[in-house]
Amino acid sequence: MSQGPLRVNGRDCAVQAAAGTSLLTVLRNDLGLNGPKYGCGLGQCGACTVLVDGVAARSCALPVEGVAGREVTTLEGLGTRDALHPVQQAFVATQAAQCGYCLNGMVMTTVALLRRTPQPTEAQARAALSHNLCRCGTHLEILAAVQAAAQAMAERA
Template sequence: MKMMAQQSATTVSPANLRRYVLKVNGEEREVTSYRDTSLLLVLRNELSLNGPKYGCGLGECGACTVMIDGVAARACVIPAYGVRQRAITTLEGLGQRDALHPVQQAFIDEQAAQCGYCLNGMIMTTAALLQDLPCPSDQQIRSALSGNLCRCGTHQEILCAVKRAVQLCLEQAEAQQ
């Protein structure tokens, strides 16, 4: 028991704090945290980015999903210090207020939210999916979103929103050509 108390005291010692830079939503941001502080806590507490939510703290529910180098990842189980050389995108960095990302717009269009707690994970996972697979099948959509929990039962609306996002992304790509 004494050993655990000593380790804990050592872990939270000011000498163990690290100052480093994270690239978040296209900007370099200086943060200070312990080496094992989760990316979620740094994003929310140090950078005031509240899109990612604290859900289970175990990487199981998806509420904390962000993209790291374009791949959906659970911010609650990733030490922020370990991703300091990588591009991190949060819900706030997907689009802007006056120019929403097609996935964000699709979720609004389809009213795919009830309590909204799962929304961050659903949107971020969908955005990552559509980067890799622009026209996913229903099964691919369900598979990609299977790790995101929605307790309110808006599953049908979420599936409709993802299908709408596919349409919006294709329209956006055509308009850019």
């Protein structure tokens, strides 16, 4: 049994989990955070993406003990219903979701991209999101959301 504080969305959370338990399992089952989704369980689809110290990471393939002492941010930690994060707002404004299953990964990956590249080209956005799967085909709207978020964040600065 692995035990210890886990820092999620700015809060310390006491967690008990067997060694090797995925971060995704703890986030969803123990902490009740439903932003990250279970997709493939292999770290290949991106639905489970969270930020670990600001870097996009696949929580289904990351053992919970691997994030000890690090800051984990989920979709729920970005903004609130009344004050969405600029990336969340851009995805809403551009109608970048259909079924919404990939949305968590797309948003979290976009947040990480804009932290390291505040004004990405379309090619940079495509490359950053290339490992996030979307079956509904809203790729053009997603790319528009990335650019809209970049612009909104630049205007805020």
